[in-house]
Amino acid sequence: MSASPSRPARGALRLAGITAMALTCSLLIAPAAMAGPTPAPSAKASDVGALRAVAACDANGTTSTDSALATQLNGSLKAKMKGYMSAYRVSCARMVVKAVRDRGLNLRAAVIAITTTIVESSIDNISEELDHDSLGLFQQRASWGTRAERLNPDWATNAFLKKMQSKYPDEKWLTAPIGEVCQAVQVSAYPDRYQPQAGDAKIIVDAIVASQAPPDPVDYGVLDFTLSDSFDSNTNTRPVIRYGNSPMIPIIGDWDGDGVDTPSAYDPTTATFHLSNNPSNGQSQYNIKYGNRNSIPIVGDWDGDGKDNIGVRMGYSFYLRTTPITSTTETTTSYGYGNTNWIPVVGDWDGNGTDTPSAYDPATGIFYISNNPASGDADYHFKYGNDYSTPFAGDWDGDGKTNIGVRMGYTFYLRTSPVTSATETTRPVPFGNTADLPVIGDWNGDGTDTQGIVR
Ligand SMILES: [Ca+2]
Ligand SMILES: [Ca+2]
Ligand SMILES: [Ca+2]
Ligand SMILES: [Ca+2]
Known part of the structure; x- marks a missing residue:
């Protein structure tokens, strides 16, 4: 069997189907609502097109790179988030990736975390209680932490990762199926919702990592x-x-x-x-x-x-x-x-x-x-x-x-x-x-x- 590893021709970058990008980020409404279906009056946190109150993810706001990545991702994603990425949602995913890197974990942890936020909140840092008393990107219940903590993407991601590591000791989260790891941490009533989003989560993580300068090399002395x-x-x-x-x-x-x-x-x-x-x-x-x-x-x-x-x-x-x-x-x-x-x-x-x-x-x-x-x-x-x-x-x-x-x-x-x-x-x-x-x-x-x- 012979495969050709010669450089494949790069396909033309497909631009997003979205024409109106809400680049100004009013954080009290969903920034991605422009392309979605008519918002349901009683939205659930998982509804991708629903209007809901959200908190900023990056205290410094969104960047032009976030905006460009949103356009790129709307053309390349395949599942729930296709057509629904915005600069705001990219900024939220960016903060999750940062928390994973700061914790020194393999980027697979970022894919697991982003998969979870796609399912739970459509990568919105939801600041109103739509499902029970859940808040934030991961829809963490009040038992997880204070309101301020759960709406802090760095805190919320670390809380997620800490539980992931305790559920999968000896780095078993590196080899377990991604949907299974998400469910073990979240204990959702819908355990099958995670795995179908894992492919898009990897595309999002890879796009964010590729847009950033490589991390400083480790100094081993x-x-x-x-x-x-x-x-x-x-x-x-x-x-x-x-x-x-x-x-x-x-x-x-x-x-x-x-x-x-x-x-x-x-x-x-x-x-x-x-x-x-x-x-x-x-x-x-x-x-x-x-x-x-x-x-x-x-x-x-x-x-x-x-x-x-x-x-x-x-x-x-x-x-x-x-x-x-x-x-x-x-x-x-x-x-x-x-x-x-x-x-x-x-x-x-x-x-x-x-x-x-x-x-x-x-x-x-x-x-x-x-x-x-x-x-x-x-x-x-x-x-x-x-x-x-x-x-x-x-x-x-x-x-x-x-x-x-x-x-x-x-x-x-x-x-x-x-x-x-x-x-x-x-x-x-x-x-x-x-x-x-x-x-x-x-x-x-x-x-x-x-x-x-x-x-
Ligand atoms: Ca040889
Ligand atoms: Ca020789
Ligand atoms: Ca020798
Ligand atoms: Ca030997």
Whole structure:
């Protein structure tokens, strides 16, 4: 089966069917009422077109970006909120996303929370009691908090998330069906209403995140590589290796071909690889400038000599440095593969001794695996993990063929079935904390890759 990961032509952005946008935000009536059906006199909180009193979500009001996103979303949403987004409702969703990020949670939590607000309030911060004594975006009852608290989107979102985390300990909300998580928190009389809105909630979250500057990178200080040779232990089996420092990106490779992978680092500010066969002494042996500032580093054995080489991804292209890392001569092979935002994964998928770059599409969660990526075609493609996963690759069973996996929260999910198989078998390996960076390598040279984290 062959999929083409070549860049698809982007469809023309479909503009919203709404012509009259109420950009002035009088907060005492529903700002989205202009396009909806005639408001019912006895509105329920869940009625998307109903008039009701609402409170501001962002104390600073709505922005021009909120307005533009509302237009964009009215063209792209598919369910309840299609045609009903307004700058005000985007501002409310924006505050929910902010609360999730400030809490340090995976964006799946934002999708869960927005799904809930779509169903409960049509993303209106409802300030009148329409259903019992419920108030706000999440229609929280009086038992949840004061009126002021429930009408504060930051407080209300955190109250929602706190209950979600208590109902789904050990980050189980990352893998449970979204509608099920919403219902567990809300205990609604209509448990089936949530899941059909989850797709639109993701579209809303993605649009808001894409409109914002990326969050400041985490400052890890000196990079502490905490590595394990075992899938079973949730503690490192070897001494922590301190090598490089933020904002360097940890990379892993077998530079000398002895079968043992060693931590190294790439400095995106100078586009320089700092490689070492003995990183525990903190000294780099090879410093190679390659690529441009903010390139994404990749590592693989491009020529099958048993020693890893380096490369970078820039835009939708891979650039492979085909000369050995011991050489200052620079030769490059390059080709396009997939889209700009795809995340590279590298492996010897067919076990012929040569690594090939492939990629993971974070928008869909699909891996596009290729033994011949220069052709632009994928040999295998399949979805693995949930949205907002971090992809990685490794040989989990030591058969010489690379498998894939994803990290969600603090758990490594190893796809133990071969990439040639559509059957999905998984081994979950909890290791480290959510904020840690995952790394994969054969630390002891036994032919099997295992997990590690950098903090
Ligand atoms: Ca080595
Ligand atoms: Ca090589
Ligand atoms: Ca190969
Ligand atoms: Ca190993």
